[in-house]
Amino acid sequence: VGSDSIPLHRYNFSQRNNGSLYSVARRMRYHIQGSTLRINPKPSTNDTITVWYVPSPKKFLEKTVTAITRGSSTMWTVGENHGFVVGDTITGTGFLPAADYDVDQTISAVGAATVTTDLDSSGLSDPTTFGSVESRFNFFSGWDSFVIVTAATDCLVKEEADITALTMEKEQLRARITAVSEMRDLGEPVTVTDVSSYYTGFNYFNYL
Known part of the structure; x- marks a missing residue:
């Protein structure tokens, strides 16, 4: 609000109509319902809301490339229903020459069967061998460690070695990941709803 940043408090679902009579930013509350973030009362067009959240992990994707269009950006033909989205980081694998195409790149546009990345391939030759493009992720909350430990456990099982540790x-790791995924709203703990004053509005000073 102006040059001030005001943290928003949570409201319970039963309080969803309480803020309808107010437009003061200090009395705004938020509620997460499924994948929807609700603000009550409705913010004005002059307000800026910053949301801090833990993103859901993305699915690993790997698609075989059947064609390439070179230029200041590179368009890969990977087939329909590929699942990539703008902003994803991908890398080529299995291409020859590998030094030209087996590099990390960011997707800038997607089509029904293509993805376009920021790789400048205007000075490169077409690959002599086509490979595939696959996802690259920055992991959080131990997701990468869980995959590594699971793979290591499977290897030891095949060796009939001790997997206790x-x-x-x-x-x-499973407990840590589960704890983070269950509690995605880390702003503040759940509040108690005063059902005796159900129809009263939010009072900023009483809720601090």
């Missing part, structure tokens, strides 16, 4: 570590 890895099993314990895997369960610790």
Whole structure:
């Protein structure tokens, strides 16, 4: 609001109509319902809301490339229903020459069967061997460690070796990931609803 930043408090679902009579930014509350963030009362067009959140993990994708269009950006033909979105980081794998195309790049546009990246291939030759493009992610909350430990456990099982230590570590990682995924709203704890004053509006000073 202006040059001031005001943290918003949460409201319970039963309080969803309480703020309809107010437009003061200090009395705004938020509520997360499924994948929807609701603000009550409705913000004015002059307000800026910053949302801090833990994103859901993305699915690993790998698609075989059948054609390439070179230029200041590079368009890869990967087939329909590829699942990539703008902003994803991908890398080429299995291309020859590898030094030209097996590099990280960011998707700038997607089509029904194509993805366009920021790779400047205008000075490159067409690949002599086509490979595939696959997802690249920055992991958080132990997701990458869980994959590594799971793979290591599977290897030890095949060797008929002791997996006790890895099993314990895997369960610790699982608990950490589950805890983060269940509590995606880390702003503040759940509040108690005063049902005796159900129809009263939000009072900023009483809710601090």
